[in-house]
Amino acid sequence: MDTSTMSSSAPPKSHNLFQVFLRLRPPQAGASQSAERFLAVEPPAKEHTAPTHITLNPPNDSRRAIEKFAFTQVFEEDSTQLDVFHCTGVIPLVEGVLAPHGGDGTDALLATLGVTGSGKSHTILGSKTQRGMTQLALDVIFRSLGHNLLDCASHPYLEASISGSDPSEAAVCSASAFLETVYADPQDRPRPSSRAPTPMIGESTMGPPQTPSRRLLTRPSALPHQPDVSALSVPCDPAAEYAVVISMYEVYNDRIFDLLSPPVKSAATKEYRRRPLLFKPTEASPDRKVVAGLRKVVCGSLQQALMVLEAGLHERRVAGTGSNSVSSRSHGFFCVEVRKRARSGRHRHGGEGGGVWGGSTLTVVDLAGSERARDAKTAGATLAEAGKINESLMYLGQCLQMQSDAANNAKPGVVPFRQCKLTELLFSNSFPSTSTSSTSYSSSSTTRANNNSPRNPQKAVMIVTADPHGDFNATSQILRYSALAREITVPRIPSITQTILAPVAPQSMPGSSPLSSPTMQHSRPFFSPSSPNMSRTFSPSSVASDDHRGTMEMAALEIARLAEENEYLRQAMGAEQVARQEAQAHLLSMEDRMVDLEQAIREDCVNEFERRMEVEVARWRAAAAAEAERVEEHVNAKIEILARVFGTEGEGGSDGEEGEDKENVLVEDVWGENERLRREVEVLRRELVGMSPTRRMPLRERGGEGGEQQQQQRGSGGGAGGLQRKMERLRVSDEAAAAARSSSGSVRGTGSPTKKVRKLGAKRWDSMEDEEMF
Ligand SMILES: Nc1ncnc2c1ncn2[C@@H]1O[C@H](COP(=O)(O)OP(=O)(O)OP(=O)(O)O)[C@@H](O)[C@H]1O
Numbered sequence: 001m002d003t004s005t006m007s008s009s010a011p012p013k014s015h016n017l018f019q020v021f022l023r024l025r026p027p028q029a030g031a032s033q034s035a036e037r038f039l040a041v042e043p044p045a046k047e048h049t050a051p052t053h054i055t056l057n058p059p060n061d062s063r064r065a066i067e068k069f070a071f072t073q074v075f076e077e078d079s080t081q082l083d084v085f086h087c088t089g090v091i092p093l094v095e096g097v098l099a100p101h102g103g104d105g106t107d108a109l110l111a112t113l114g115v116t117g118s119g120k121s122h123t124i125l126g127s128k129t130q131r132g133m134t135q136l137a138l139d140v141i142f143r144s145l146g147h148n149l150l151d152c153a154s155h156p157y158l159e160a161s162i163s164g165s166d167p168s169e170a171a172v173c174s175a176s177a178f179l180e181t182v183y184a185d186p187q188d189r190p191r192p193s194s195r196a197p198t199p200m201i202g203e204s205t206m207g208p209p210q211t212p213s214r215r216l217l218t219r220p221s222a223l224p225h226q227p228d229v230s231a232l233s234v235p236c237d238p239a240a241e242y243a244v245v246i247s248m249y250e251v252y253n254d255r256i257f258d259l260l261s262p263p264v265k266s267a268a269t270k271e272y273r274r275r276p277l278l279f280k281p282t283e284a285s286p287d288r289k290v291v292a293g294l295r296k297v298v299c300g301s302l303q304q305a306l307m308v309l310e311a312g313l314h315e316r317r318v319a320g321t322g323s324n325s326v327s328s329r330s331h332g333f334f335c336v337e338v339r340k341r342a343r344s345g346r347h348r349h350g351g352e353g354g355g356v357w358g359g360s361t362l363t364v365v366d367l368a369g370s371e372r373a374r375d376a377k378t379a380g381a382t383l384a385e386a387g388k389i390n391e392s393l394m395y396l397g398q399c400l401q402m403q404s405d406a407a408n409n410a411k412p413g414v415v416p417f418r419q420c421k422l423t424e425l426l427f428s429n430s431f432p433s434t435s436t437s438s439t440s441y442s443s444s445s446t447t448r449a450n451n452n453s454p455r456n457p458q459k460a461v462m463i464v465t466a467d468p469h470g471d472f473n474a475t476s477q478i479l480r481y482s483a484l485a486r487e488i489t490v491p492r493i494p495s496i497t498q499t500i501l502a503p504v505a506p507q508s509m510p511g512s513s514p515l516s517s518p519t520m521q522h523s524r525p526f527f528s529p530s531s532p533n534m535s536r537t538f539s540p541s542s543v544a545s546d547d548h549r550g551t552m553e554m555a556a557l558e559i560a561r562l563a564e565e566n567e568y569l570r571q572a573m574g575a576e577q578v579a580r581q582e583a584q585a586h587l588l589s590m591e592d593r594m595v596d597l598e599q600a601i602r603e604d605c606v607n608e609f610e611r612r613m614e615v616e617v618a619r620w621r622a623a624a625a626a627e628a629e630r631v632e633e634h635v636n637a638k639i640e641i642l643a644r645v646f647g648t649e650g651e652g653g654s655d656g657e658e659g660e661d662k663e664n665v666l667v668e669d670v671w672g673e674n675e676r677l678r679r680e681v682e683v684l685r686r687e688l689v690g691m692s693p694t695r696r697m698p699l700r701e702r703g704g705e706g707g708e709q710q711q712q713q714r715g716s717g718g719g720a721g722g723l724q725r726k727m728e729r730l731r732v733s734d735e736a737a738a739a740a741r742s743s744s745g746s747v748r749g750t751g752s753p754t755k756k757v758r759k760l761g762a763k764r765w766d767s768m769e770d771e772e773m774f
Contacts, residue, residue: 017415017430018111018400018462019072020482021088022054025119025467026077036060039468039475041074050074050087056476065568067476069483071464082227084123085136088461091234094140096459097338097360098242100235104340105360107429107458110137113396113482114465115474116369123463124366125313131224133463134334134364135306141244141336141362142302144233148343150243151300152176159298162243162339165357167285170247170296171261175304178260178297182311184216217314223306237340242359245337246305247296248312249277251421252330253388259312259332260295279424288455289428296337309334331392331422332366365426367393370474392422397481399423400462429458620688627684631677638673642666 024039042053051074056067075084085091090110099105110133112120126132131139142149152158152174163172236242248259255276263272277293299305316332339359368389395416402415417427464482466475480486645666 016484017427017457018460019089020400020462020464020484021073021075021084022069022071022464022466022479022483023075023079023084023119023123024077025122025465025470027469037468038472039466041076042068051076054479056472056479058476059472065488067480068487069479070485071483077468080227081123081126081130081132081136082229084463085133085227085229088133088463090133090137090461091140091232093362093459093461094137094144095234097336097362098141098144098234098236099340099360100237102237102239104358104455105338106456107360108362109365109426109429109458109460110362110463111365111367111426111460112463112465113367113393113478114369115467115471115478118369118465118467118470118475120369120463120465121366123465124364126224129224130226134309135224136227136229137362137364138305138309138336139229139302140232140234141338142305143230144236145242145244145338146236148236148238148240148242149300150241152298153300158243162245162296162298162357165339166296167282167288168290168294169282169284169292170294172245172296172298175246175297175299175301175308178295179304179307179311181262182217183219183307217311220307220310223310239343240340241343243339243357244299244305245296245339246299246308247291247294247335247337248309248333249291249294249335250316250330250332251392251425254392254421256291256421256425257330258294259315260297260308279421289424291425305336329368329389331368331389333425334364334366336362336364338362367396367422370478392420393478395419395423396426397478399427400481426460429455430460431457617688624681624684624688628681631681635670635673635677638670642670 024041036059038057038059040055040057041051042055044051052072053068053070054074056069058066073087075087088110093108093110096106097108110124112124114120122130122132124132125134150158153176159172159174163170166172250257250259256279257274258277261274263274265271266273277291279289279291281287281289282292297304297308299308312334313332316330337359338361339357341357370390370393398419399415399417415427415430417423417430462482464478466479646663
């Protein structure tokens with residue numbers, strides 16, 4: 001590609017929030033290109049200008065629509081890093097950040113978007129031999145600042161001054177202090193790639209790990225110097241002095257992680273993990289969200305900045321997938337804050353001045369690639385990551401579509417950038433703000449400077465990368481939501497109408513070659529063109545013909561186009577209906593399966609419950625039997641004692657009144673004891689039966705209520721029966737004793753103890769015989 005030509009063509013002015021460029025990836029050196037090329041670059045409309053349109057031809061499917069996309073500029077496979085650097089307008093972005101003409105400047109955003117393996121990281125971060133946009137931009141920034149740049153070595157108060165003015169609760173440190181904690185001395189160990197496979201979180205190279213060999217990175221011995229931009233510099237404000245502050249973070253699974261802070265040991269898991277950070281307004285920045293709590297490094301030279309970048313990239317999550325051996329699994333953010341304040345003589349020699357720090361930020365973003373799980377052959381955590389990546393990119397696509405529509409007033413609306421962290425971070429600075437610049441703070445205190453100038457919306461450049469031989473569907477999807485304009489051409493069978501009207505050519509997008517018959521063009525309302533001369537609608541007035549026949553022909557053409565579109569939509573709808581029916585059938589079968597599963601789980605639960613219930617019932621029965629036995633023994637023992645007492649009295653012929661009272665007391669005791677035991681057994685029986693009210697009947701059926709009652713009667717009732725037998729024996733022995741007493745003539749009047757006992761005993765035991773004891 002001719003660089004001089006490219007660089008001379010400045011990107012066209014647009015109202016879009018992003019300038020969108022497309023870069024095509026060359027085939028890998030030595031790799032056989034088996035896949036068909038599906039992407040063609042349209043020749044530019046004017047001579048000596050860069051191409052802006054591409055056509056996507058679906059491979060092996062003549063029925064699918066041919067799509068055409070418009071971009072700010074298209075870079076073909078032979079474009080170099082320097083071509084891209086010049087033509088994407090990175091220099092104007094840097095100039096906006098340095099603000100050479102006073103003021104705080106304008107924030108800038110440079111991002112890459114594309115399918116995995118399409119060359120995003122190569123473009124933005126470079127490779128082992130080539131520098132990327134980030135390194136080139138840093139080179140230009142440091143070269144341009146020259147002597148106006150302050151560094152911590154010669155200005156000891158600089159770190160504290162910047163820290164005091166930082167709105168994001170950041171931990172600010174000098175580059176030399178940071179690099180000491182990260183890199184080992186340069187030894188003869190080989191240099192690790194900055195895009196190494198994902199380090200285990202617990203094995204981070206930064207922070208306080210256990211062994212130094214794990215902790216420290218090898219200091220890179222050489223960094224790429226190509227392409228060379230030593231001839232390039234942009235002006236800076238001669239009345240100001242600057243400081244460059246670098247921070248890096250990644251958005252992984254919709255959470256923000258600092259790439260420059262060491263992981264902390266979790267108290268629960270004892271693993272080293274990086275804490276997620278919040279994107280929020282802070283006390284010092286109430287009207288603007290910032291990533292709070294980042295580590296920020298003040299860099300005094302390009303070399304220091306590049307080393308910090310390498311260290312941060314080493315912490316970034318990458319993994320090997322079927323599509324790319326070092327695929328980025330997170331969205332990486334590299335922020336270069338260019339702090340600026342009025343030059344003051346007092347702090348020239350290391351003293352602290354009272355100027356107000358302002359400035360702007362250049363944010364470079366390497367987005368993770370969208371991918372299809374089937375092609376990427378991912379599984380487990382990597383597959384889940386891919387889901388999150390695709391979801392965030394889908395939200396980004398919605399925002400890009402909305403911004404495109406809003407810019408063209410086709411469908412003015414709010415860009416829905418708050419749907420995920422990625423879009424919030426990319427878009428929150430995109431809109432004009434009436435609030436004051438959030439980066440203006442007093443260096444001597446943390447109170448906010450009274451700066452009432454509104455903050456400029458950021459300038460943003462998106463470089464979309466694509467592999468013309470890669471995944472057609474994934475590429476088409478990315479292009480659909482990132483392109484500035486889109487046009488669809490539907491293949492069709494030539495009709496009589498078309499044949500008659502063949503001489504009337506349809507209007508097409510500028511820069512496009514005339515589309516050959518039998519095709520018809522129509523546009524879809526996804527995007528609006530970025531410039532008025534890219535109108536895609538067919539308007540009879542655009543024909544500008546007074547001729548009635550001409551008007552009729554245009555009308556017929558429009559009718560034919562609409563009929564064609566109808567046909568296309570009908571087919572698409574048919575396909576959608578089939579897909580919907582399949583999905584419904586699948587849903588129904590899944591519902592059936594769930595019902596079966598639920599039934600099986602319920603049955604398992606019931607079986608398990610019954611099994612446990614049986615164990616419990618057996619346990620309670622055994623306990624009840626043991627208790628009944630114990631009661632019987634106890635009663636037997638009491639009766640034995642009683643019998644012995646009566647026997648002794650009978651033998652000794654004891655005096656009547658006292659003996660009668662004792663007997664009555666003992667009988668009362670036995671009766672009371674019997675009552676108590678009966679109640680106890682009753683309680684036990686209720687507990688046993690009441691263990692599961694819901695299962696009572698089946699248990700009775702299984703275990704047998706009768707069986708249970710029999711058991712209880714054998715236990716408790718048996719005890720009572722035994723008691724009755726003992727009482728009978730007692731009665732007999734009483735009678736014998738009475739007979740003995742009467743025969744010995746010692747009976748006294750009507751108050752005979754034998755009569756009393758018999759009377760009481762007969763009454764109680766008779767009434768008891770009628771009762772069902774248990
Ligand atoms: N323009 C290019 N010139 C030379 N090589 C390239 C170019 N673009 C990409 N490559 C090579 O293609 C491979 C994949 O590129 P890269 O890692 O940049 O893809 P990616 O889009 O960042 O992928 P992912 O999203 O998975 O991280 C790398 O080996 C890279 O060097």
